[in-house]
Amino acid sequence: xxxxxxxxxxxxxxxxxxxxxxxxxxxxxxxxxxxxxxxxxxxxxxxxxxxxxxxxxxxxxxxxxxxxxxxxxxxxxxxxxxxxxxxxxxxxxxxxxxxxxxxxxxxxxxxxxxxxxxxxxxxxxxxxxxxxxxxxxxxxxxxxxxxxxxxxxxxxxxxxxxxxxxxxxxxxxxxxxxxxxxxxxxxxxxxxxxxxxxxxxxxxxxxxxxxxxxxxxxxxxxxxxxxxxxxxxxxxxxxxxxxxxxxxxxxxxxxxxxxxxxxxxxxxxxxxxxxxxxxxxxxxxxxxxxxxxxxxxxxxxxxxxxxxxxxxxxxxxxxxxxxxxxxxxxxxxxxxxxxxxxxxxxxxxxxxxxxxxxxxxxxxxxxxxxxxxxxxxxxxxxxxxxxxxxxxxxxxxxx
Amino acid sequence: xxxxxxxxxxxxxxxxxxxxxxxxxxxxxxxxxxxxxxxxxxxxxxxxxxxxxxxxxxxxxxxxxxxxxxxxxxxxxxxxxxxxxxxxxxxxxxxxxxxxxxxxxxxxxxxxxxxxxxxxxxxxxxxxxxxxxxxxxxxxxxxxxxxxxxxxxxxxxxxxxxxxxxxxxxxxxxxxxxxxxxxxxxxxxxxxxxxxxxxxxxxxxxxxxxxxxxxxxxxxxxxxxxxxxxxxxxxxxxxxxxxxxxxxxxxxxxxxxxxxxxxxxxxxxxxxxxxxxxxxxxxxxxxxxxxxxxxxxxxxxxxxxxxxxxxxxxxxxxxxxxxxxxxxxxxxxxxxxxxxxxxxxxxxxxxxxxxxxxxxxxxxxxxxxxxxxxxxxxxxxxxxxxxxxxxxxxxxxxx
Numbered sequence: 027x028x029x030x031x032x033x034x035x036x037x038x039x040x041x042x043x044x045x046x047x048x049x050x051x052x053x054x055x056x057x058x059x060x061x062x063x064x065x066x067x068x069x070x071x072x073x074x075x076x077x078x079x080x081x082x083x084x085x086x087x088x089x090x091x092x093x094x095x096x097x098x099x100x101x102x103x104x105x106x107x108x109x110x111x112x113x114x115x116x117x118x119x120x121x122x123x124x125x126x127x128x129x130x131x132x133x134x135x136x137x138x139x140x141x142x143x144x145x146x147x148x149x150x151x152x153x154x155x156x157x158x159x160x161x162x163x164x165x166x167x168x169x170x171x172x173x174x175x176x177x178x179x180x181x182x183x184x185x186x187x188x189x190x191x192x193x194x195x196x197x198x199x200x201x202x203x204x205x206x207x208x209x210x211x212x213x214x215x216x217x218x219x220x221x222x223x224x225x226x227x228x229x230x231x232x233x234x235x236x237x238x239x240x241x242x243x244x245x246x247x248x249x250x251x252x253x254x255x256x257x258x259x260x261x262x263x264x265x266x267x268x269x270x271x272x273x274x275x276x277x278x279x280x281x282x283x284x285x286x287x288x289x290x291x292x293x294x295x296x297x298x299x300x301x302x303x304x305x306x307x308x309x310x311x312x313x314x315x316x317x318x319x320x321x322x323x324x325x326x327x328x329x330x331x332x333x334x335x336x337x338x339x340x341x342x343x344x345x346x347x348x349x350x351x352x353x354x355x356x357x358x359x360x361x362x363x364x365x366x367x368x369x370x371x372x373x374x375x376x377x378x379x380x381x382x383x384x385x386x387x388x389x390x391x392x393x394x395x396x397x398x399x400x401x402x403x404x405x406x407x408x409x410x411x412x413x414x415x416x417x418x419x420x421x422x423x424x425x
Numbered sequence: 426x427x428x429x430x431x432x433x434x435x436x437x438x439x440x441x442x443x444x445x446x447x448x449x450x451x452x453x454x455x456x457x458x459x460x461x462x463x464x465x466x467x468x469x470x471x472x473x474x475x476x477x478x479x480x481x482x483x484x485x486x487x488x489x490x491x492x493x494x495x496x497x498x499x500x501x502x503x504x505x506x507x508x509x510x511x512x513x514x515x516x517x518x519x520x521x522x523x524x525x526x527x528x529x530x531x532x533x534x535x536x537x538x539x540x541x542x543x544x545x546x547x548x549x550x551x552x553x554x555x556x557x558x559x560x561x562x563x564x565x566x567x568x569x570x571x572x573x574x575x576x577x578x579x580x581x582x583x584x585x586x587x588x589x590x591x592x593x594x595x596x597x598x599x600x601x602x603x604x605x606x607x608x609x610x611x612x613x614x615x616x617x618x619x620x621x622x623x624x625x626x627x628x629x630x631x632x633x634x635x636x637x638x639x640x641x642x643x644x645x646x647x648x649x650x651x652x653x654x655x656x657x658x659x660x661x662x663x664x665x666x667x668x669x670x671x672x673x674x675x676x677x678x679x680x681x682x683x684x685x686x687x688x689x690x691x692x693x694x695x696x697x698x699x700x701x702x703x704x705x706x707x708x709x710x711x712x713x714x715x716x717x718x719x720x721x722x723x724x725x726x727x728x729x730x731x732x733x734x735x736x737x738x739x740x741x742x743x744x745x746x747x748x749x750x751x752x753x754x755x756x757x758x759x760x761x762x763x764x765x766x767x768x769x770x771x772x773x774x775x776x777x778x779x780x781x782x783x784x785x786x787x788x789x790x791x792x793x794x795x796x797x798x799x800x801x802x803x804x805x806x807x808x809x810x811x812x813x814x815x816x817x818x819x820x821x822x823x824x
Contacts, residue, residue, distance in 0.1 A: 055506030107454030139449035206605025
């Protein structure tokens with residue numbers, strides 16, 4: 027892979043946010059290239075070996091909920107062999123047991139491809155047991171199972187990746203039409219991590235474009251509406267604290283993102299559609315130096331956030347309607363709103379924006395504060411590991 | 426890359442046509458995998474090293490005619506670094522000089538990406554000179570320049586690849602929206618060649634699907650109409666000679682295809698849209714053992730044709746209308762019709778098909794026989810090489 031170096035970066039306490047980096051070549055060649063040892067060159071080659079070395083330590087988490095099986099199969103085909111896919115499904119179990127169909131397809135595909143995998147249903151007793159034994163009860167609902175929600179599935183999968191000893195976790199949606207984009211996203215994760223100087227790093231993908239059908243023609247939209255609004259307010263929060271207006275954040279809602287395990291265990295999480303935006307807010311809160319930190323070791327080492335622009339358009343199944351978009355905007359802006367870092371002026375602007383777009387009713391005093399989950403660092407992974415029967419949930423023998 | 430082994434193959438004289446192979450993983454991992462030395466395994470891993478070794482010897486030819494620059498840039502981004510891209514443009518030169526815009530973009534992009542390239546205009550005097558000096562006048566029109574036409578551009582580019590000392594040539598269209606598909610196509614070429622046991626081999630890509638907009642929804646069509654018709658008649662020609670009905674050929678019109686240089690120099694070519702189908706017909710004629718051969722060395726070594734099914738949908742700019750489709754069908758069927766191998770019964774059926782679809786008028790006796798170009802083996806490459814000023818047409822110094 028050949029990528030542009032980030033032109034600049036924005037610092038906020040211990041956080042370093044790099045400007046978006048562009049891809050020049052999806053495959054950068056295997057030879058070492060003398061021209062690239064030139065310190066003045068602005069496009070960097072990341073060798074196949076460097077990428078593979080990171081992929082070997084990476085779990086790729088695929089949350090799925092009633093998506094079409096053939097799309098999931100394509101996603102699996104796009105994930106580099108060295109990565110370990112964890113499929114976290116919250117698909118229906120009756121009247122049709124879609125989860126069983128997913129299991130059969132994944133098992134069959136991976137048998138042919140000789141690909142390792144792990145697969146769990148979000149609402150299974152086995153998964154709940156991991157959190158009970160690990161002493162992390164926040165994720166469990168009144169029925170004793172892991173709560174519903176994509177964010178909750180993501181948190182559960184982070185724990186599974188931790189139990190597998192992985193150093194990196196990446197998130198890939200299951201509804202992608204192009205296996206080649208999936209491959210690119212994972213490669214971008216690896217390319218991002220390969221640049222990191224600290225153990226606490228995050229990679230967020232900015233989609234090159236998102237094709238839409240307008241009047242039976244394709245239009246390649248640059249940024250979605252949700253992303254545009256989210257980015258604007260995240261940047262405003264940053265700017266109001268630094269005193270310099272900034273537009274560095276272009277990935278406020280990036281569903282395709284990855285974290286080093288060390289960072290993933292240090293962050294708090296929020297539920298619903300706010301989860302990706304909350305990564306930013308939480309980093310500013312915890313490692314920004316404005317509020318007292320609970321993680322001095324992260325503060326010392328520093329946090330790096332890489333934003334990578336993909337070269338493929340993002341072409342996914344778009345059947346979700348406008349309500350979904352409104353929910354996303356409310357979720358993203360509400361974690362900004364409810365942050366202790368959010369100045370009053372920004373709160374007012376957020377409220378105005380939400381009411382202007384009729385996302386919340388005019389009578390409402392503030393956006394709904396989503397449920398929060400404390401950092402996973404308090405979990406007892408040794409105890410959790412003991413109850414996990416991998417053989418039942420993967421094609422690997424228990425170790 | 427992990428691909429399925431071909432389930433079976435069809436022999437016709439010295440030609441071996443393999444059944445379509447499917448992709449299981451776009452990236453097969455860097456480790457050698459013991460499980461794959463099992464001789465009973467039906468999915469084969471092709472290591473990154475094997476792929477790179479072939480790519481280093483491969484020229485990727487991109488014919489372009491007034492396509493959008495940003496699509497060409499995406500295509501360049503998708504071509505593996507080790508491959509050598511040759512852009513053969515027949516874009517307009519006035520009133521707007523699109524070729525100069527293409528040149529500027531390609532040169533700038535490749536400067537950043539540190540990518541080698543060569544670029545020629547099909548109608549340039551420099552290119553014509555290569556064929557004059559090489560003694561291959563068939564390609565030149567009355568104005569002394571290389572004739573118009575995509576097939577003619579392809580033939581010219583094969584000669585350029587030969588002058589660069591390349592062992593393989595692949596063809597990639599310039600109007601692809603997904604750089605990730607381009608990468609996959611080239612990888613499929615390499616994966617195909619890595620299986621070859623002879624120096625005379627060809628790889629043809631079958632598109633996984635082709636998204637179409639129907640009622641503002643996407644529909645993933647399996648095979649285009651042209652391909653369906655062409656495949657049917659190519660298979661019929663095969664079947665009528667072997668006596669066993671076959672449906673092995675699924676790539677009768679594959680624009681995305683690649684050849685070993687040895688095979689490319691042995692084949693005759695036809696012009697227009699018939700060129701890809703004619704590869705099949707010509708292999709049957711020259712190496713099928715039915716007609717006298719002019720290439721006993723190819724007959725001895727054998728020819729292998731690999732058909733690879735891509736995993737990405739083929740998403741390209743589709744602005745060309747129905748006339749274009751009719752021309753394609755007529756072109757493809759006419760090289761079958763005019764082949765000395767074509768039995769009378771098949772000729773009748775082809776004629777019936779062409780008239781039924783109103784592709785040719787009811788009064789016409791036979792489809793138009795496209796212009797033919799004899800094999801390039803008669804060209805004097807040493808003489809041709811002397812007139813070529815690479816520095817002017819690439820970012821490489823003359824050697």
